[in-house]
Amino acid sequence: MFLSVKNTSPAGGRPPNSGFTQNDWEILASFWHPVALSTEVADKPVGVTLLDVPVALYRTGPGEGVSAARDACPHRNARLSLGTIKNGHLTCGFHGFEYDGGGTCVRIPALSPELPIPKKLCLDTYLCQERYGFVWVCLSHAPRAGLPEWPQVEDGSGTVAIVPPGLWNASAARHIENFSDLCHVPWVHTTTFGGPEVVIPPYDVHKSGLSLAFEVNMLERVRYVEEGHPSATQDAQYNRALYRYETTLPFSCALRVHHPDTNSTYRVFDVGSPVTAQTTRIFQIVVDESRQVAPEALIEFTERINDEDLSQVVAQCPQDLPLDLRDEIHIPADRMSVEYRRAMAELGLGAARPD
Template sequence: MFVPAKNQQQQESLPLNCSFERSDWEILASFWHPVANSDEVTDAPVRVHLLDMPVVLFRTPDGIKAAKDVCMHRGGQLSLGSVCNGILVCGFHGFEYNGEGTCVGIPALAKGSPIPKKLRLKNFQCRERYGLVWVCLADQARAEMPEWPQIEDGSGKVIPVPSYEIRASAGRRVENFNDIAHVPFLHRDSFGGPPTDIAPYEVVSGDNTLAFKVDILEQTRYSGEYGGKPAYHSSVYSYELTLPFASSAKISNPESGDVYRVYDIVSPVSSDRSRVFQIVVDESFKMTPEAVRAFNDVVNKEDSPQVEAQSPFDLPLDLRDEIHIPADRMSVEYRRKLAALGLGAEAYR
């Protein structure tokens, strides 16, 4: 079947079979999202998806570059090719593209013949920070990526946690991370304490952030011993969320003086699939990377089945669609913030 030129032009900015409403896609595309760990991109191209967009990552002498994973010649998948001296080589016909996306070589073209100027990849903004590769699909980002100095200033032991995928929308997964009422129930085998009432707390709203602090009775975390008799202690949880999907939690134990920071960034692969990137900073310098990763794996496996089963699948931004209690204060403010960005506008017309 041939694609009519008019339809092709109309859909040019959106990925094929986009699962988002156009307005939601355009808003989310204007933010920075992590798509891979930096050490995943070595001497070969890497294919990832962000907001349904197929993206090829490749390393050059100037750093990692990102482009739409489609060769402009015959629509080949560039990530099936190779990287040679910082040049991305299509595995279909050998077309060569530099870090700016310009075609600089065509093996089948007679020597001296000019290379068509239209042979240029759709490049995306790309940066490396916090050990992650971040991509912004828009020409200009509407906000900077989160500022987390503790990952970079040496104040703690930085422990990257393996990323994982979850069959859930990014908003649902972010809300789960920032929800405190579920801790005694979903996390009985990791850090959840006995069910207790939750005192009212204040949510502080910034231009692009939300923050709150609560006291939690929890089990000792990162001990490496799960399923035994729990030892409870009171900890202070300080959360900060950077729109749209990047969260951090500082866990402070007043008794021991231990401080851990958990950074949790949800990348929207599609409207119903997300990739979760996590980094732990141990300011006590007590925990081994193995213990931290094992603990986080237990916690994530406790959360995922429930989040994947939530209905409706998308996070409802109209506050009338679900029932809220005072412990949901953070969730309510988060939904308001997302709606204020313009997300969900088409769903409620």
């Protein structure tokens, strides 16, 4: 009913009742995460959630960059995302307080103009940038890494398609581990790209900084038969594909699929954005270097792949990714997920510290 007469409300940081431990929250908050499509933030504020923190995104005008702030007006903690953009300012819908792009209050309608605006009336702002068609936010003011580098999205390598983000009731770690799990492909992706080979050839994982990469040659189901992709010119149901997966900690992965027979290349860039500990918004971009497939077909195919994964990943129990390797059983095909779990533990995640 009441907060204490002593001020105990946190000024920032992990919200009360967060599903993340304080340790994990602080580590994950020091990375950039996508929170929205750039196109989603237009002429009114948008509310999103990152690591349990409600965040308001807004542009002070057309063509302006996106600002990010805690989705709470410091006056009465109303949701700023319920407000509007007025006079080039984010305007709280409750009492009309106006904030500029830097989060400073510049107008209080109920305050006599000759009286000063309280200096403490500033929003809790976050680092925010737009790239690859996404709005990225870092909740820490000292990010420990930049954004993943995905040159093919920006350099005209091929047809670029941004997949509408989906919301999964799964942890970001379970999602991203699934993305580079080859073992499940012939079992789960039976109507998309899964091939007939169930034995996964041995492979090595190469670690460099925050990145983990491996390559494997597999037989996969021909993609885009109806859409005129070069693969379809072959008179075969399956074709050879060289997969290269590169995961960037904590939650992004770039997949390159190369078909040597047709010399065509197809890429998927995938990021799991941790909304809560067990809810993840999936951001994906597909680049088709063959330029033979319409963006709508690239999106539709990727969504079908996601649908195949979804039912399995949301049902994994526990939803939290075990970082003690003894908690699940691993086979050689799981080399990548073993190294991913090790690397996440080396970041300090999963440390058994009291909250």
